[in-house]
Amino acid sequence: METKTTDLAPLGPRGALKRETAEGLQYLTFSLAGEEYGIDILKVQEIRGWAPVTKVPNAPAFVRGVMNLRGAIVPVIDLRLRFGLETIEYTKTTVVIVVMVQGATGNRVIGAVVDGVSDVLNLQAADIQPAPDFGTAVHTEFISGLVTIEAGMVMLLDVDRLLSVEEMFALEAVRPSEPVAA
Amino acid sequence: MAIDIGQFVQTFFEESFEGLDIMEAGLLALSPGATVDLEQINTIFRAAHSIKGGSGTFGFREVAEFTHVMETLLDRMREGRMPVTRDAVNTLLESVDCLREMLVAAREKSPVDANRVEEVRERLSELLDAKEAPPGDTGGKPASAAKSPSAQVAGWRIRFRPYPQLMHSGNDPVRMFRELADLGELTARADLGRLPRLAELQPEDCYLAWELELRGAVSRDAVAEAFAWVEGDCELEIEPLAGDAPAPAATAVKAPETAAVPPPADPKPGGPREEGQQGELMLERRKGEDRRRGDRRASVAAADSGSSIRVGIDKVDAVINLVGELVTTQSMLSALGEDFDMSRLDKLHEALDQLDRNTRDLQEHVMRIRMLPVSSVFSRFPRMVHDIGGKLGKQIELRINGEQTELDKTVIEKIGDPLVHLIRNSLDHGLEPPDERIRAGKPETGVITLDAYHKSGSIFIEVGDDGRGLNREALLRKGLDNGLLRAGEEYSDEQIYDLIFHPGLSTAKQISDVSGRGVGMDVVRRNIQDVGGSIQIASRPGKGTRITISLPLTLAILDGQLVSIGQDCYIIPLLSIIESVQIRAGEVNRIPGRGEILRFRGQPLPILRLYEMFGAEGAVTDLEKGLLVVVEADGRQVGLFVDDLQGQQQVSIKSLEKNFRRVAGVAGATILGDGRVGLILDISGLIRTNNAAI
Numbered sequence: 001m002e003t004k005t006t007d008l009a010p011l012g013p014r015g016a017l018k019r020e021t022a023e024g025l026q027y028l029t030f031s032l033a034g035e036e037y038g039i040d041i042l043k044v045q046e047i048r049g050w051a052p053v054t055k056v057p058n059a060p061a062f063v064r065g066v067m068n069l070r071g072a073i074v075p076v077i078d079l080r081l082r083f084g085l086e087t088i089e090y091t092k093t094t095v096v097i098v099v100m101v102q103g104a105t106g107n108r109v110i111g112a113v114v115d116g117v118s119d120v121l122n123l124q125a126a127d128i129q130p131a132p133d134f135g136t137a138v139h140t141e142f143i144s145g146l147v148t149i150e151a152g153m154v155m156l157l158d159v160d161r162l163l164s165v166e167e168m169f170a171l172e173a174v175r176p177s178e179p180v181a182a
Numbered sequence: 183m184a185i186d187i188g189q190f191v192q193t194f195f196e197e198s199f200e201g202l203d204i205m206e207a208g209l210l211a212l213s214p215g216a217t218v219d220l221e222q223i224n225t226i227f228r229a230a231h232s233i234k235g236g237s238g239t240f241g242f243r244e245v246a247e248f249t250h251v252m253e254t255l256l257d258r259m260r261e262g263r264m265p266v267t268r269d270a271v272n273t274l275l276e277s278v279d280c281l282r283e284m285l286v287a288a289r290e291k292s293p294v295d296a297n298r299v300e301e302v303r304e305r306l307s308e309l310l311d312a313k314e315a316p317p318g319d320t321g322g323k324p325a326s327a328a329k330s331p332s333a334q335v336a337g338w339r340i341r342f343r344p345y346p347q348l349m350h351s352g353n354d355p356v357r358m359f360r361e362l363a364d365l366g367e368l369t370a371r372a373d374l375g376r377l378p379r380l381a382e383l384q385p386e387d388c389y390l391a392w393e394l395e396l397r398g399a400v401s402r403d404a405v406a407e408a409f410a411w412v413e414g415d416c417e418l419e420i421e422p423l424a425g426d427a428p429a430p431a432a433t434a435v436k437a438p439e440t441a442a443v444p445p446p447a448d449p450k451p452g453g454p455r456e457e458g459q460q461g462e463l464m465l466e467r468r469k470g471e472d473r474r475r476g477d478r479r480a481s482v483a484a485a486d487s488g489s490s491i492r493v494g495i496d497k498v499d500a501v502i503n504l505v506g507e508l509v510t511t512q513s514m515l516s517a518l519g520e521d522f523d524m525s526r527l528d529k530l531h532e533a534l535d536q537l538d539r540n541t542r543d544l545q546e547h548v549m550r551i552r553m554l555p556v557s558s559v560f561s562r563f564p565r566m567v568h569d570i571g572g573k574l575g576k577q578i579e580l581r582i583n584g585e586q587t588e589l590d591k592t593v594i595e596k597i598g599d600p601l602v603h604l605i606r607n608s609l610d611h612g613l614e615p616p617d618e619r620i621r622a623g624k625p626e627t628g629v630i631t632l633d634a635y636h637k638s639g640s641i642f643i644e645v646g647d648d649g650r651g652l653n654r655e656a657l658l659r660k661g662l663d664n665g666l667l668r669a670g671e672e673y674s675d676e677q678i679y680d681l682i683f684h685p686g687l688s689t690a691k692q693i694s695d696v697s698g699r700g701v702g703m704d705v706v707r708r709n710i711q712d713v714g715g716s717i718q719i720a721s722r723p724g725k726g727t728r729i730t731i732s733l734p735l736t737l738a739i740l741d742g743q744l745v746s747i748g749q750d751c752y753i754i755p756l757l758s759i760i761e762s763v764q765i766r767a768g769e770v771n772r773i774p775g776r777g778e779i780l781r782f783r784g785q786p787l788p789i790l791r792l793y794e795m796f797g798a799e800g801a802v803t804d805l806e807k808g809l810l811v812v813v814e815a816d817g818r819q820v821g822l823f824v825d826d827l828q829g830q831q832q833v834s835i836k837s838l839e840k841n842f843r844r845v846a847g848v849a850g851a852t853i854l855g856d857g858r859v860g861l862i863l864d865i866s867g868l869i870r871t872n873n874a875a876i
Contacts, residue, residue: 053859054751056845057861058845068859072836072840073836075842108842110841
């Protein structure tokens with residue numbers, strides 16, 4: 001199994017980050033179907049290259065399967081499908097961002113498949129604008145804010161809600177395997 | 183003394199908690215009214231005594247004082263000066279709880295609920311005072327009449343001359359005096375006559391002697407009791423106090439006066455009638471306390487689970503032996519590897535086989551260290567049955583079998599609560615009140631059985647009662663009301679009984695303190711399933727209900743058979759596989775509404791096409807081209823249709839739920855030899871869904 005791990009060491013130990021940037025925030029940005037999204041870097045555990053996963057029967061379509069993360073069983077979710085976008089062939093830049101999600105029943109580790117990682121953004125709280133009510137591919141409840149950078153706009157995602165297991169699977173009985181409508 | 187006693191504190195706590203368990207078990211075995219089993223009381227007394235001694239030594243004064251009161255009460259029972267009443271036993275049981283809380287608080291250095299301690303202690307003293315009074319009102323033995331006057335003297339003069347080495351054995355006169363001071367008014371006079379010059383003084387020796395005067399209605403035994411630990415280390419004289427009390431004869435006259443002073447609220451006038459009221463009052467109070475006690479008990483359990491397990495030395499020795507063998511194999515292998523050529527390939531294979539065997543044995547034995555007898559769970563039930571039975575006014579006998587059956591520690595921890603629930607249900611709903619039982623022609627005393635046994639790689643625990651059984655009609659109605667069942671269809675008993683595991687269904691007419699809120703049985707089932715077990719119900723109206731829980735021996739590792747379905751690989755626990763067969767054309771019948779059935783060894787065997795259930799792509803769909811794996815769970819068989827068998831492998835079970843959620847038909851996941859994730863099939867779950875579908 002070939003696994004590529006991007007080292008996040010240049011960012012420094014995660015505990016130190018918060019202190020260094022004082023009130024500043026750091027976001028990891030990634031691309032998905034031509035749009036840029038950002039997630040709080042403190043939620044990110046690691047970034048891995050795409051490797052085949054084990055399919056889970058009767059799971060919603062956006063769950064690609066489960067992978068072995070050093071002995072732990074971690075579900076892998078395709079963000080394109082989660083957002084109801086069309087899928088593409090996985091390429092060399094396709095990566096899995098492993099995030100720690102805080103849920104009602106404790107912390108869970110979840111992998112999210114994205115088209116590719118882009119950058120790390122240093123932001124001040126003042127840079128973040130409120131999310132718009134419409135006009136995005138992503139359901140607005142998952143967007144915690146918007147940031148304008150030189151290259152365009154970055155949508156900041158609320159990972160805890162987006163990848164909340166309760167949210168993703170609780171309603172699954174009602175609408176099996178259906179990606180969230182755009 | 184240079185010894186740091188801190189290191190023994192942990193041992194003290196462990197032993198004390200064990201002592202409490204012994205006391206509890208002993209108290210429950212005491213049958214009020216009947217002839218008192220002296221040995222039983224002695225056992226309880228000894229346990230209390232050790233706790234008292236230990237807590238004094240370690241400076242837990244409150245504990246020591248509290249235990250002392252209990253001990254006094256027990257002592258009187260032992261000497262037959264006090265009858266063993268239900269009331270007394272209940273109070274003592276409560277004291278055991280209270281003591282347990284105090285010890286937990288002492289261990290965790292958290293504050294004790296002083297009110298509760300005081301309350302229980304008061305009740306103990308009430309008992310003491312009431313029963314010390316003239317015999318007749320509670321039917322004390324005649325012996326008590328003869329004994330009590332001698333016990334009620336004005337006081338005692340004690341000459342206490344310890345030998346120099348007294349303190350070497352960990353005894354401290356100060357502590358003993360404190361104990362005496364609890365009994366009555368104490369004056370101590372030290373005799374410094376033996377005190378050497380400072381230069382000659384050995385700091386660890388005891389040079390002092392004392393003359394003590396203890397005033398109060400104290401029995402000689404109680405005084406001697408304080409010195410019980412220093413017997414042989416001192417000269418001790420105890421004699422009745424003369425002096426201002428004119429003569430021994432006069433003390434008897436004086437006694438009632440002194441005895442009457444301590445209890446301001448005298449319980450005597452009401453006689454037996456009031457006793458009954460007191461009993462009721464206590465039940466009321468208990469209700470409120472139950473919850474609190476539950477919390478505290480939980481905290482004891484929680485603290486325990488983190489700490490340690492006791493392992494028999496034989497188990498450890500076995501592991502050490504195996505490690506020795508492993509080392510031998512390792513050196514054999516490294517010798518082989520040093521100058522290896524193909525001619526020694528056979529030897530290498532041999533050594534690898536040995537390594538394989540060693541690893542398996544070692545694993546098995548290390549697992550065994552985690553195995554605990556199920557009695558550690560069962561032991562709490564006699565008390566629970568006693569308490570709840572009393573509260574519900576039912577007569578109940580609890581029969582426990584097979585408590586030595588061993589189970590993995592994790593499983594043991596997880597099944598406690600479900601079992602509590604099941605037994606409560608049996609107590610509350612299952613067993614009828616005595617009058618109803620008599621009307622039904624059954625013995626007045628209801629029987630709850632708790633069995634544990636080992637069968638074919640699983641542990642079974644059965645909770646049975648000889649009560650009224652499940653109410654099929656009521657369940658059916660509920661099921662129809664809630665839309666869980668469809669009207670006009672035939673349902674098997676099993677399907678209907680299964681409804682009690684459904685959240686929100688309770689057929690109890692009244693919600694009681696004990697159970698009936700309709701939450702619970704679903705949680706019970708979930709907890710059992712969490713540890714990889716399953717639960718089944720059998721019930722006969724008027725005869726009783728039997729709930730059988732089957733549990734895996736161990737959680738961590740199982741032997742698995744790898745099977746392929748399309749591109750996916752699944753694992754079937756080897757233990758549940760009966761055999762694998764190829765299907766020939768014409769052997770399979772399609773039965774409308776029941777799917778495909780294979781006539782297999784004269785029995786109809788339902789076929790489950792796994793690729794259909796799991797939505798696998800590229801799987802073999804022609805029954806003749808694949809394989810049928812016949813599996814069994816919960817006493818039922820099905821054939822799982824798969825593409826092919828792969829290898830067999832020992833797999834360690836990983837949780838799928840930790841980061842994901844429960845998946846129907848899948849018991850867990852594991853990491854395969856090539857690093858990929860493999861899913862382990864949940865056979866009993868598959869069989870259940872198959873049954874639900876047809």
